[in-house]
Amino acid sequence: MEFKVEAHRIMSISLGKIYNSRVQRGGIKLHKNLLVSLVLRSARQVYLSDYYQGVCLNAQTMDTAQPWPPGETMDSELDENDSREHELPHEVGSDVRTSTPERPGSPVPALLNDAVAAPQPVAPPQLPSRRCSNAAAREGEANATRECGALGGVESDSDTPSNPPAASFCRKRRSCEKMTTPPPESPLKKIKQQQQPTATTNTTTTTTTTTAAQELPPPVGDGEEEMDTSNVSSLISIFGSSFSGLLGKESPASEPGAEDSEPDPPSGQICCEQVLKNIAPWSTAIVAF
Amino acid sequence: MGEDADTRKINHSFLRDHNYVTEADIISTVEFNQTGELLATGDKGGRVVIFQREPESKNEPNCQGEYNVYSTFQSHEPEFDYLKSLEIEEKINKIRWLPQQNAAHFLLSTNDKTIKLWKVSERDKRPEGYNLKDEEGRLKDLSTVTSLQVPVLKPMDLMVEVSPRRIFANAHTYHVNSISVNSDCETYMSADDLRINLWHLAITDRSFNIVDIKPANMEDLTEVITAAEFHPYHCNLFVYSSSKGTLRLCDMRASALCDKHSKLFEEPEDPSNRSFFSEIISSISDVKFSHSGRYLLTRDYLTVKVWDLNMENKPIETYQVHDYLRSKLCSLYENDCIFDKFECAWNGTDSVIMTGAYNNFFRMFDRNTKRDVTLEASRESSKPRAVLKPRRVCTGGKRRKDDISVDSLDFTKKILHTAWHPAENIIAIAATNNLYIFQDKVNSEVH
Numbered sequence: 001m002e003f004k005v006e007a008h009r010i011m012s013i014s015l016g017k018i019y020n021s022r023v024q025r026g027g028i029k030l031h032k033n034l035l036v037s038l039v040l041r042s043a044r045q046v047y048l049s050d051y052y053q054g055v056c057l058n059a060q061t062m063d064t065a066q067p068w069p070p071g072e073t074m075d076s077e078l079d080e081n082d083s084r085e086h087e088l089p090h091e092v093g094s095d096v097r098t099s100t101p102e103r104p105g106s107p108v109p110a111l112l113n114d115a116v117a118a119p120q121p122v123a124p125p126q127l128p129s130r131r132c133s134n135a136a137a138r139e140g141e142a143n144a145t146r147e148c149g150a151l152g153g154v155e156s157d158s159d160t161p162s163n164p165p166a167a168s169f170c171r172k173r174r175s176c177e178k179m180t181t182p183p184p185e186s187p188l189k190k191i192k193q194q195q196q197p198t199a200t201t202n203t204t205t206t207t208t209t210t211t212a213a214q215e216l217p218p219p220v221g222d223g224e225e226e227m228d229t230s231n232v233s234s235l236i237s238i239f240g241s242s243f244s245g246l247l248g249k250e251s252p253a254s255e256p257g258a259e260d261s262e263p264d265p266p267s268g269q270i271c272c273e274q275v276l277k278n279i280a281p282w283s284t285a286i287v288a289f
Numbered sequence: 290m291g292e293d294a295d296t297r298k299i300n301h302s303f304l305r306d307h308n309y310v311t312e313a314d315i316i317s318t319v320e321f322n323q324t325g326e327l328l329a330t331g332d333k334g335g336r337v338v339i340f341q342r343e344p345e346s347k348n349e350p351n352c353q354g355e356y357n358v359y360s361t362f363q364s365h366e367p368e369f370d371y372l373k374s375l376e377i378e379e380k381i382n383k384i385r386w387l388p389q390q391n392a393a394h395f396l397l398s399t400n401d402k403t404i405k406l407w408k409v410s411e412r413d414k415r416p417e418g419y420n421l422k423d424e425e426g427r428l429k430d431l432s433t434v435t436s437l438q439v440p441v442l443k444p445m446d447l448m449v450e451v452s453p454r455r456i457f458a459n460a461h462t463y464h465v466n467s468i469s470v471n472s473d474c475e476t477y478m479s480a481d482d483l484r485i486n487l488w489h490l491a492i493t494d495r496s497f498n499i500v501d502i503k504p505a506n507m508e509d510l511t512e513v514i515t516a517a518e519f520h521p522y523h524c525n526l527f528v529y530s531s532s533k534g535t536l537r538l539c540d541m542r543a544s545a546l547c548d549k550h551s552k553l554f555e556e557p558e559d560p561s562n563r564s565f566f567s568e569i570i571s572s573i574s575d576v577k578f579s580h581s582g583r584y585l586l587t588r589d590y591l592t593v594k595v596w597d598l599n600m601e602n603k604p605i606e607t608y609q610v611h612d613y614l615r616s617k618l619c620s621l622y623e624n625d626c627i628f629d630k631f632e633c634a635w636n637g638t639d640s641v642i643m644t645g646a647y648n649n650f651f652r653m654f655d656r657n658t659k660r661d662v663t664l665e666a667s668r669e670s671s672k673p674r675a676v677l678k679p680r681r682v683c684t685g686g687k688r689r690k691d692d693i694s695v696d697s698l699d700f701t702k703k704i705l706h707t708a709w710h711p712a713e714n715i716i717a718i719a720a721t722n723n724l725y726i727f728q729d730k731v732n733s734e735v736h
Contacts, residue, residue: 006619025376026375026376026377026378026380026401027373027375027376027464029464030464030482030483030513032628034513034532039565039569039622042565043565046565
């Protein structure tokens, strides 16, 4: 768990550095920003994988519905504060499917396993969510797949008061899925404007995270930690995997800000602005770091 | 004897008492010329100061020549790129001397975008006795001219004139980090983050691009060029280092574009040392050929390594500069110290290597005896003729008197730029805005 906290901290520091590099004299230093982006990527990988491992471990011990370790209590808090209707998490990575533990004697987990195995499970109302994916999911609500619809039924069955441990289990499971679903799908779309097929094809959320950003609910009173986490994940989802070079994509079909008339793309200022333009709604969040 | 020669402190005592450093005075590069007679420093304000070694006086045979200010000039000014809305810093990134070919000295200085060739010449005579002008230069009244005289050259106070001879501009999209003069004395190269250009010293409107590692899609960018240098006597060979910790030796005879290396020097990463910051600390900040041309010296964040040109898979020697920082990488990342680019230097015989560290410490490693020493460049410990005392950083365990603990190191005092005289044991250490010049006591006794 310490890794996760550490990774989270490193991610926020890295994002702060990248933001500050915009205003540094002499222009953006390519070398330093490349290194910072590499650190950001490593931290994010650890953050996501650590979170997922934590949830799996906890899932195995869910018989007693013991309190979650600090890392997971964040989600519990989100749990209570959540007021969303439905939400469609992003595509579930294949690794999520492979590790659902079995709990003997309970039909619900079996159902859940199936649910987990299929992409796009639908969450019941009380599900916790990362704000970004939740907001994004609301956008993508209309794009529910048939699997989601089918699972909807399954989930509502499982989410009965008579089965609180299972329900909370499924809650955590889904929050885990949401966390591990590679948010890059949306930023990739965002930055590339969906002109190119992405590497993974089974995502259905077509939302742009800018709209997600605008629809961010005001920060909940509970927890600076909570807000930081969600904002970090939102920022990560924006930068995503296309962040490795820091500089935005320069595909011909990309946003207007990306063109440069020079045959040689500039030293990064214009490209970086294009990325940063997209995160303008997040400037408040970044300042909070 | 140790000497301390500091430069351009506006008010000596004021600055010492208040620890105030003008940013423009921070030294950003130090370089001896090929004979060691001249030492050039560049600073963040775009100025270059040249020091000259006084010839040893016959009166005091034990007094080694001291370095005194020879000339100061403004090399680069801040500029503004209107197209990209970017300010171009005037900080001098590198200075390189050309081999001397006549009475004048030439040096190349570069900031992020523009390289300039400067001619440094002396004038110590002036003509006197003109027929039509008087001593102040006013025209004479012709009626007072009664005879004809031939002007003669009379000695005058030495005047050092510095003039820009060439300006090599507009060839780099990214920030120039290195320049290196070829042994053919006609060409030189300039390297930025992604490209290396080859210039002729006499031609400013054209350069050849010889290395280009810019990927077609900038999102695929994984490494940048961090330093580049020509071989000391093979005019076709050069080496460049990358942020991934690799060195590439290129041969310009092989092809016009040297993207494909002739040799790749890379040491596999030790998996037990893996952390979030492994990539940052493996980035090479400086590379130097040995004077013999057989070895390469590289500096990454925690180590200096000596490579043999004939062995690509690992360095022949690795020296830990400040391994006690390995557990503190996260804090060093937060305060940006992990991005500091330390330089390294060979001595004239390639037997000792030197590099800087924090707390105004610098380290020397003797390759033959395998002994190393940590010294400090500070005003208190550097009275003239004082012998520098070796310092030690204690990392827990037994603490000796005068040891410094890791936690009390001052990370704002860093020695990034060092230079070693090409022939003698004289070193120049740049500590923020101060320049320290130390000479070896043993050497002075021999003389």
